[in-house]
Amino acid sequence: MTDTAGKYDRFSGFYDSFEALIERRAFSKYRKRALSLAKGKVLEIGVGTGKNLPYYPEDVEVTGIDFSRGMLEKAERRRRELGLKNVKLMLMDAQNLEFGDNTFDTVVSTFVFCTVPDPMKGLKEAYRVLKPGGRAIFLEHMKSESRLLNIPLYLMDPVMRALTGTSMVRETQRNIERAGFKIERVENLFFDIVRLIIARKP
Template identity: 30%
Template sequence: MSGNPFEPTPSTDGAETVALSPLPGIHARAESDTLTQEQIKRTYAWYAPIYDQLFGAVYAHGRRRMAAALRTLAPQRVLEVGVGTGLTLNCYPATSSIVGIDLSEPMLARARRRATRLGLTDVDLRIMDGESTPFPDASFDCVTVPYVLSATPEPARLVRELRRVCRPGGNIVILNHFSGSRFWWLLERAAQPLSSKVGFRSDFHFEEHVARHDWKILSVESANPFGLSRLVVIENV
């Protein structure tokens, strides 16, 4: 086990306008922070028409930092878990072949339109559960997980699958919110009871979900406003 106590260093898609109903259950009090696939599908179907407006600019710095890391790694074959509306598709080197997967068909439909608009030809977008994929062992040089680890039903199961499909010596790149920033502490606590309704866990710890695993953490850096997220580059061992 690595036991590395890393700390971070100090749109539109051209789609039609859609009238939205209230986010399902947003006013209900959740009994726990558990997430299910059906909750995630319902929530992100609701988010899809407005996801880029809600999260595009807020998470843009993290996507730029991920792009810089990927240029250095220069992977040939990449799996992106949770490709969403495709906001990260232009992060990858032109020489990389990309497979992007997501649970949400409405989100993925927007990713397909974005890939077409960007003229991306070596991109394969599929509906799929990241916790259980049909890919053979060691299929990819790099697996990226942008803003997904805290938005999956079983994070530990997702980690096992990432490691299985990434070749030994390849890289896993995690971009995610982790608890600990003083600036976001109050908001994390306020959002925690609603995690099953908003589609992600606000109370999510780096030590439990990243540092405890027996992989090699190469770097950790802060990303997004006021340390909202961390970019973690890992060597799969």
């Protein structure tokens, strides 16, 4: 287990409460928008406590992975409560996906690549398991292009790294491109700090 996974195991008991206000005010509508775009056989990287599960279309087949047992236990409870039979949850590291090449029609990550210890390794794995022509949906927070907006992010960064292993200042959009994805559309949802990025595997 990585140190980051251990932090999320310890954090899992009150993770949803910690994010309840921002989830209710903003993140839930962002998730609904992002997940409406998922099609076919879907891999969700970093399923966490299963916050995305209510928003998937009924006709998709979802495999959700996470590196924290504690978070997966919460997600499994949510899956059962929602009565979802098209969702499978697995303990797995995003940096070492246990799937063959070109397996999924859609890859989803929501607020994940701020936390993956080696984001480029994780993104390259996501690229590998996505079918050619497949869609990648990234709902992520990241470093802004504005120096002014970055001031609070840099102030928050050491606290969030210590608490959850989360970086507030990663250049995730650039990392997505470096991993080989072709970005089709970017929507700035909260300034340019929270972005919905739709990409394809050529």
